[in-house]
Amino acid sequence: MNRTLGALLLFTVAGWAQAQTTPEALDWLRKIYRATEKLSYTGTFVYQQGDRTETSRIARQAGAAGGTEKLEVLDGTPREILRTRDEIRCYLPESRTVKVDRRSDSRAFPAVLPEQLGSLTEHYVFTMGETRRIAGFDCQAIVLTPKDDLRYGYKLWADARSGMLLKARTFDRNGNTMEQFTFTHLEIGNVPRERLRPPRTGQGWRVEQAGVAPADLSRSGWSVGAELPGFRKIVEIRRMLRDARPVAQMVYSDGLASVSVFIEPMPGRAEAARIGISSMGAVNVYTREVANHLVTVVGEAPAASVQRIGNTVEYRPQ
Amino acid sequence: MKTKISALMDGELDAHELNGPMSALGRDDEAFEAWRTYHLISDALQGRAMLTNDCLRRVVARLAEEPALVGPLPADVVRPQRPRWFMPSALAASVAAVALVGWMAFAPQEKTGPLLAPVARAPEPAQVAATRTVPNAPARLPVTAATRDYLIAHQVFSPRNSLQGMAPYVRSVSAESLQGKP
Numbered sequence: 035m036n037r038t039l040g041a042l043l044l045f046t047v048a049g050w051a052q053a054q055t056t057p058e059a060l061d062w063l064r065k066i067y068r069a070t071e072k073l074s075y076t077g078t079f080v081y082q083q084g085d086r087t088e089t090s091r092i093a094r095q096a097g098a099a100g101g102t103e104k105l106e107v108l109d110g111t112p113r114e115i116l117r118t119r120d121e122i123r124c125y126l127p128e129s130r131t132v133k134v135d136r137r138s139d140s141r142a143f144p145a146v147l148p149e150q151l152g153s154l155t156e157h158y159v160f161t162m163g164e165t166r167r168i169a170g171f172d173c174q175a176i177v178l179t180p181k182d183d184l185r186y187g188y189k190l191w192a193d194a195r196s197g198m199l200l201k202a203r204t205f206d207r208n209g210n211t212m213e214q215f216t217f218t219h220l221e222i223g224n225v226p227r228e229r230l231r232p233p234r235t236g237q238g239w240r241v242e243q244a245g246v247a248p249a250d251l252s253r254s255g256w257s258v259g260a261e262l263p264g265f266r267k268i269v270e271i272r273r274m275l276r277d278a279r280p281v282a283q284m285v286y287s288d289g290l291a292s293v294s295v296f297i298e299p300m301p302g303r304a305e306a307a308r309i310g311i312s313s314m315g316a317v318n319v320y321t322r323e324v325a326n327h328l329v330t331v332v333g334e335a336p337a338a339s340v341q342r343i344g345n346t347v348e349y350r351p352q
Numbered sequence: 353m354k355t356k357i358s359a360l361m362d363g364e365l366d367a368h369e370l371n372g373p374m375s376a377l378g379r380d381d382e383a384f385e386a387w388r389t390y391h392l393i394s395d396a397l398q399g400r401a402m403l404t405n406d407c408l409r410r411v412v413a414r415l416a417e418e419p420a421l422v423g424p425l426p427a428d429v430v431r432p433q434r435p436r437w438f439m440p441s442a443l444a445a446s447v448a449a450v451a452l453v454g455w456m457a458f459a460p461q462e463k464t465g466p467l468l469a470p471v472a473r474a475p476e477p478a479q480v481a482a483t484r485t486v487p488n489a490p491a492r493l494p495v496t497a498a499t500r501d502y503l504i505a506h507q508v509f510s511p512r513n514s515l516q517g518m519a520p521y522v523r524s525v526s527a528e529s530l531q532g533k534p
Binding site: 289 | 414490491492493494495498499501502503504505506508509510511512514515516517518519520521522523524525
């Protein structure tokens with residue numbers, strides 16, 4: 035018994051010896067969540083990933099019904115996404131397609147609530163960073179350092195007055211930047227209506243409905259075993275992907291990082307399945323085949339974590 | 353025989369010396385027990401808590417599921433990131449060892465030479481060195497337009513949205529993903 039107590043004490047002391055979460059940093063995170071929910075704004079930000087950068091325009095009008103948001107990519111072919119509480123519309127002019135994700139069941143779209151932030155401290159250490167001026171705003175930085183190699187770390191810079199997030203950097207365990215969002219221009223306040231108008235679509239445009247519906251995959255024999263510590267299942271649905279193929283999707287999250295597992299039948303796929311891993315910035319995609327089904331795991335988590343979740347996907351006929 | 357088994361474990365036997373200890377492992381309980389014990393000791397000494405019996409089961413299950421890709425890697429394949437605890441050489445050695453132990457532990461418990469068939473099919477050590485088995489090393493794939501569908505579907509549920517609004521959606525419509533660049 036004494037030994038157990040001693041070991042416990044040792045672990046606790048070892049924990050303290052590392053950097054520890056400060057309540058102030060946790061408060062800042064709460065402030066950022068609140069600002070994201072409450073503020074209306076227009077702005078321009080740069081997305082950096084590796085040696086690539088891409089500029090986009092963003093507008094958000096807050097409202098009782100969750101508000102309306104619009105994102106326009108300014109480099110290359112124009113691409114736009116519009117979001118309301120119940121719907122996401124993605125306009126892709128080069129293929130004259132609108133992809134629509136409609137939320138028929140609001141339970142299927144959970145949001146991380148500020149009250150749940152406390153559980154994040156089990157897997158991340160929250161510390162205060164420097165203060166710095168970004169796009170004309172005096173910002174406070176906070177650092178979210180993961181306690182293991184299963185997730186990435188984040189550094190967030192928020193406007194000291196409003197809490198609006200001006201810059202966000204995702205880094206791996208060696209401190210390398212995986213991706214970065216930086217506002218170059220931001221105006222907080224009411225948004226002109228035309229900034230939220232959907233783009234013109236006309237004849238020849240195709241509408242792809244995701245047709246999201248709740249699902250229970252275990253009943254059809256699928257399971258995702260040994261989940262990663264801290265990641266819990268937040269969503270389990272059936273949906274359509276391009277060329278109207280039905281796909282099952284399960285989403286696992288630790289509150290900050292998330293990983294989706296997609297399962298779909300192999301036959302009928304237009305292109306041959308390619309098995310392996312691909313990366314774009316902080317997002318890793320792992321593809322494998324299980325029981326004549328294609329399993330695609332997508333997540334904002336290190337490749338090893340995405341692969342680890344993918345490798346636990348099993349099928350046992352009922 | 354135990355000395356031979358220890359040497360086998362450490363990879364110190366030449367090809368022509370393998371037959372004795374290998375067939376002993378198939379028929380001799382004591383030899384097999386020694387083989388297991390040595391691995392346990394080695395794992396305990398090196399603090400590899402992962403390598404429990406459950407690991408054996410998983411490795412066997414994975415081996416049964418995945419075809420072994422034996423062949424030289426294309427030159428343009430980038431070696432994927434491995435978790436830090438996987439030292440490449442140690443990985444190959446321990447996977448091979450665990451696979452063998454696992455196979456023996458979970459194969460039908462016949463005592464009449466169950467090892468002979470797989471051993472006969474196994475390539476000579478010299479050939480093993482020349483080729484590479486990559487059951488746990490997926491290829492690096494380029495990001496294609498098809499990947500974007502998954503990205504959008506995933507982004508809808510990302511908790512980053514509550515932190516950052518729509519900005520992270522830019523990943524799923526990035527021009528780069530259209531060009532199919534790696």
